[in-house]
Amino acid sequence: MMDSARSSLVGGLDLKIEFDAPIGARTWFGIGGRTEMLIKPETEDSLATLLRRCHQSGTPVRVLGGGANLLVDDAGVDGIVLQLDHETFTxxxxxxxxxxxxxxxxxxxxxxxxxxxxxxxxxxxxxxxxxxxxxxxxxxxxxxxxxxxxxxxxxxxxxxxxxxxxxxxxxxxxxxxxxxxxxxxxxxxxxxxxxxxxxxxxxxxxxxxxxxxxxxxxQPMADSSAGCAFRNPSVEGTRLPAGRLIDEAGLKGLSVGGATVSDRHANFISTTPQATARDVMKLMKQVQQRVLEHCGTTIQPEVVIWCDDPGAPMP
Ligand SMILES: Cc1cc2nc3c(=O)[nH]c(=O)nc-3n(C[C@H](O)[C@H](O)[C@H](O)COP(=O)(O)OP(=O)(O)OC[C@H]3O[C@@H](n4cnc5c(N)ncnc54)[C@H](O)[C@@H]3O)c2cc1C
CATH class of the missing domain: 3.30.465.10 (Uridine Diphospho-n-acetylenolpyruvylglucosamine Reductase; domain 3)
Structure with a gap:
């Protein structure tokens, strides 16, 4: 983003900006890319004005909470990311x-x-x-x-x-x-x-x-993960635990790079610090396909995936 475009978005507002901020590192997975601007508004008025300006300029806006249910693509994301960690918002x-x-x-x-x-x-x-x-x-x-x-x-x-x-x-x-x-x-x-x-x-x-x-x-609470990777599917009106379906398909321990289906709870995907977001996406895609082959049920991601690449192996 050009300096002039940046200042027309944020000029005169009460907020803090971190440029080229690591977003993936702030998630519970601890992996993934960056954003050009991580913006931390300090007042509701500034946040509202910022949103209006982003809307008018067509700048994509995302909001990061605690990053506990989030996977950020290795290439990072376009536009701005908001974080509501100022006292006003906590x-x-x-x-x-x-x-x-x-x-x-x-x-x-x-x-x-x-x-x-x-x-x-x-x-x-x-x-x-x-x-x-x-x-x-x-x-x-x-x-x-x-x-x-x-x-x-x-x-x-x-x-x-x-x-x-x-x-x-x-x-x-x-x-x-x-x-x-x-x-x-x-x-x-x-x-x-x-x-x-x-x-x-x-x-x-x-x-x-x-x-x-x-x-x-x-649950492997101490691992780097986003909690349950998949939603429990509804089959004929009954919610089936996705973890049980993944376990029955024999997928505990399945790995791609630094991402592994947890031995402790099959619906958790744990990552090492060397893992990439693409490892997690590819692993989720494999799990999805093998559960479908094994029990005829499609499971959908629960984890939110921030990825701007239409060619990414999205589950
Ligand atoms: C070890 C572990 C255990 C977990 N166990 C559970 C569990 O038992 N049950 C369960 O439901 N979840 C569980 N989770 C997942 C996670 O804790 C929840 O989904 C949690 O609600 C995510 O909150 P967050 O602030 O971290 O959101 P993030 O992961 O930061 O974001 C999730 C989504 O919420 C959006 N969002 C965040 N803040 C705002 C806002 N202010 N306005 C609008 N949108 C917003 C984001 O844009 C994103 O789309 C677990 C995760 C981990 C790591």
């Missing part, structure tokens, strides 16, 4: 409007912190997210959760900016959360009001610990 406020059972959290807030903090305060409603890494924004976009429930069940309302910088307020009756997806429109999630239930802090902390323990007993 705050949490409990007892919103004096009501003990409501919490206002900004989209860049860390999920681990939110879960532990609300447990300490004796508020439940998000203990089902124990052990799930990332930010609130990423969790809402993906409707993060598992067998104990998902974030959607706690959401009362969501504030967003659309890609032209207009503010959107979405209330419970307009929101639909489903298995690892939501009907949130394309745009930047700013914040959400969550509904929490007062309870004994010890009891909430006990639930968080129990859920975390069950998760770490079955």
């Amino acid at each position: 705050r949490r406020r409990y007892n919103k409007d004096g009501e003990v059972d409501r919490m206002l959290a900004m989209a860049g807030a860390d999920l681990f912190k939110m879960v532990n903090e609300s447990a300490r305060q004796g508020l439940d409603g998000i203990s089902q997210l124990a052990g799930i890494p990332g930010t609130l924004g990423g969790a809402l976009r993906m409707n993060a959760g598992g067998s104990f429930g998902d974030i959607g069940q706690a959401v009362e309302s969501v504030s967003m900016l659309d890609m032209e910088g207009n503010r959107l307020e979405l209330e419970t009756e307009q929101l639909k959360f489903d298995y690892r997806k939501s009907n949130l429109p394309n745009g930047i999630i700013l914040s959400a009001i969550l509904h929490l239930q007062p309870d004994d802090p010890m009891a909430v902390r006990g639930r968080v610990r129990e859920i975390f323990a069950q998760k770490s007993a079955s």
Whole structure:
């Protein structure tokens, strides 16, 4: 991007810019390429103006949360990447409007912190997210959760900016959360009001610990991965665990370069620091094909893949 084009996007706005920023290295996979500009807005107004300018100039915009469900192509990505890690976008406020059972959290807030903090305060409603890494924004976009429930069940309302910088307020009756997806429109999630239930802090902390323990007993939490690589497919109205299908196809331990199907949980792909994003894509494609051959079911990626190359081996 020319200097003049850059300054017409960001001039006069409250934000920090990191040029030629490694994005892949900020994901939980720890691999992948860079962006020309990683932009960290400091106010909502600056973010809205930036989005409007990007829309007018046709500059692609992406938003990085905690990078816990993300694979970035080795060649990096075009346009700008946003990161909402300024305090403006990470705050949490409990007892919103004096009501003990409501919490206002900004989209860049860390999920681990939110879960532990609300447990300490004796508020439940998000203990089902124990052990799930990332930010609130990423969790809402993906409707993060598992067998104990998902974030959607706690959401009362969501504030967003659309890609032209207009503010959107979405209330419970307009929101639909489903298995690892939501009907949130394309745009930047700013914040959400969550509904929490007062309870004994010890009891909430006990639930968080129990859920975390069950998760770490079955998943390779310490590996570099993006959690489950594939969505559980729906077959005749029943969701089948993708991990079981991958295991039954005999694919545990299958590798491409530095990417391997975990021996511990077949739906996790673990990477070494030498792995490339293309190793992960190729491995996912092989897994997809072999599961289809073995059990006639197509599994689709759960991990979000940022890749601008139409010729890439996308699963
Ligand atoms: C070890 C491990 C275990 C995991 N276990 C689980 C699990 O049990 N259940 C589960 O559901 N997931 C799990 N995951 C996946 C991941 O934690 C979740 O998907 C999480 O919600 C991703 O949040 P993030 O902030 O890291 O999003 P990112 O990975 O950064 O981004 C994911 C998507 O959300 C979008 N996004 C992020 N922030 C915003 C925003 N403010 N506005 C609009 N869009 C946004 C991104 O653009 C991208 O499309 C696991 C991952 C790991 C590494």
